[in-house]
Amino acid sequence: MLSKKTKYAFHALTYLGKHRDQKTVLIQDISEEYGISHKFLENILLELKKAGILGSKKGKGGGYYLIKDPKDIPLSKVIRLLDGPIALLPCVSLNYYEPCVECKDESKCGLKNVMIQVRDEMLNILENKTLADILDKE
Amino acid sequence: MLSKKTKYAFHALTYLGKHRDQKTVLIQDISEEYGISHKFLENILLELKKAGILGSKKGKGGGYYLIKDPKDIPLSKVIRLLDGPIALLPCVSLNYYEPCVECKDESKCGLKNVMIQVRDEMLNILENKTLADILDKE
DNA sequence: ATAAAACCTATAAAAATTATAGGGTTAATG
DNA sequence: CATTAACCCTATAATTTTTATAGGTTTTAT
Incomplete structure (x- = not known):
C-alpha cells in the first residue's frame, strides 16, 4: 500500500x-x-x-x-520520491535494488521472475499515467 | 514491498x-x-x-x-494472508476495502481509476501464478 | 515595521513489523 | 510409561518505519 x-x-x-x-x-x-x-x-x-x-x-x-505540465509528471515519480521502491521485492527494484540476504543465488530464485513481471506491469501503468490523467477524471 | x-x-x-x-x-x-x-x-x-x-x-x-497441489496455491493467497491488501490504496482493495477518510466523494477521485488498473494488472499475475510456477524455476 | 508565508531540521508519538520467550500438547520410541 | 522431539499457542519485547509536531529562520508584500 x-x-x-x-x-x-x-x-x-x-x-x-x-x-x-x-x-x-x-x-x-x-x-x-x-x-x-x-x-x-x-x-x-x-x-x-x-x-x-x-x-x-x-x-x-x-x-x-x-512547475511542470501535469502530463510530464508520471505517477511513478511521485511514488518513488515519497515511498521508495515500486517493486514488491528489493531484488527486483530498478531504482532501489538490494539483494535479499537470505538468497544464496539470486539467479536461482523462483520468485524473482514473477516479481519482475509484476513490477513491469505496474511500471507500464505508473510510468505512463501522469497527473494529467488524474486531473481529467476530477 | x-x-x-x-x-x-x-x-x-x-x-x-x-x-x-x-x-x-x-x-x-x-x-x-x-x-x-x-x-x-x-x-x-x-x-x-x-x-x-x-x-x-x-x-x-x-x-x-x-496439503495442496502447488498449482492450487496462487501467490495472491499467500500475500493476502501475511501482508494484507495487494492494492495500493485501501479504497480499491477487493479483500480489505476501506474508504480514504480524506475523500469527500470517492466516485470523484481521479486516483482511483488508475489504482484500479494497477490492482487488476497485479492480480492478473498474482492470482494466476502459483507455487508451481515458482518451483518450476528452481 | 509588520505580518504572512515558505524553509529547515530536529524530535516526538504512534503504528507496524520483526523477533523472542516460555510453557502446552501430542506422538513416537525404547 | 518415561523420555524426547516436535508442533501449538499466546503474550510480549525490540526494532523500524511512518506519521505528526515543534519551533525557529528567511523572505517578501504592504
Missing part, C-alpha cells in the same frame, strides 16, 4: 493542478481541503519542490505552484 | 514443495536453509496451516507438509 505521504502528495498535486489559474496556492488551502495536518503537508510539499515538481514563492502572498 | 513474513512464507513453501517426497519437513530445516529465526518462521508456518495451505504432524518425527 502507498503511504499516506504519497497519497497526500497526489492530493496536493491534484489540487495544485486544479488551481493552475492562480499564481500560488497556500499549504493551508490544501491541508484544509483534505483535512491533512498543515505541518505534515508542508514537509511533503518541500520534497516535491526539491524534486523539481513544484515551485514556490516565499513571503506574504506566496505559496506553491506546479 | 512485501514484508519479510510474506517473503519467508514463499521461501518456506518453496522448500516444502521441493521436498514433497518426504512425509514432513522440520521448521528447523527451513530456518537453517534460509537463515530465518526458528521462532519467527514457526509463527508463519502456523498461519499457513490455519489457512489450509499446510498440514502438520505433531510429536516426534513430526513436521510440516504441503
Whole structure:
C-alpha cells in the first residue's frame, strides 16, 4: 500500500493542478481541503519542490505552484520520491535494488521472475499515467 | 514491498514443495536453509496451516507438509494472508476495502481509476501464478 | 515595521513489523 | 510409561518505519 505521504502528495498535486489559474496556492488551502495536518503537508510539499515538481514563492502572498505540465509528471515519480521502491521485492527494484540476504543465488530464485513481471506491469501503468490523467477524471 | 513474513512464507513453501517426497519437513530445516529465526518462521508456518495451505504432524518425527497441489496455491493467497491488501490504496482493495477518510466523494477521485488498473494488472499475475510456477524455476 | 508565508531540521508519538520467550500438547520410541 | 522431539499457542519485547509536531529562520508584500 502507498503511504499516506504519497497519497497526500497526489492530493496536493491534484489540487495544485486544479488551481493552475492562480499564481500560488497556500499549504493551508490544501491541508484544509483534505483535512491533512498543515505541518505534515508542508514537509511533503518541500520534497516535491526539491524534486523539481513544484515551485514556490516565499513571503506574504506566496505559496506553491506546479512547475511542470501535469502530463510530464508520471505517477511513478511521485511514488518513488515519497515511498521508495515500486517493486514488491528489493531484488527486483530498478531504482532501489538490494539483494535479499537470505538468497544464496539470486539467479536461482523462483520468485524473482514473477516479481519482475509484476513490477513491469505496474511500471507500464505508473510510468505512463501522469497527473494529467488524474486531473481529467476530477 | 512485501514484508519479510510474506517473503519467508514463499521461501518456506518453496522448500516444502521441493521436498514433497518426504512425509514432513522440520521448521528447523527451513530456518537453517534460509537463515530465518526458528521462532519467527514457526509463527508463519502456523498461519499457513490455519489457512489450509499446510498440514502438520505433531510429536516426534513430526513436521510440516504441503496439503495442496502447488498449482492450487496462487501467490495472491499467500500475500493476502501475511501482508494484507495487494492494492495500493485501501479504497480499491477487493479483500480489505476501506474508504480514504480524506475523500469527500470517492466516485470523484481521479486516483482511483488508475489504482484500479494497477490492482487488476497485479492480480492478473498474482492470482494466476502459483507455487508451481515458482518451483518450476528452481 | 509588520505580518504572512515558505524553509529547515530536529524530535516526538504512534503504528507496524520483526523477533523472542516460555510453557502446552501430542506422538513416537525404547 | 518415561523420555524426547516436535508442533501449538499466546503474550510480549525490540526494532523500524511512518506519521505528526515543534519551533525557529528567511523572505517578501504592504
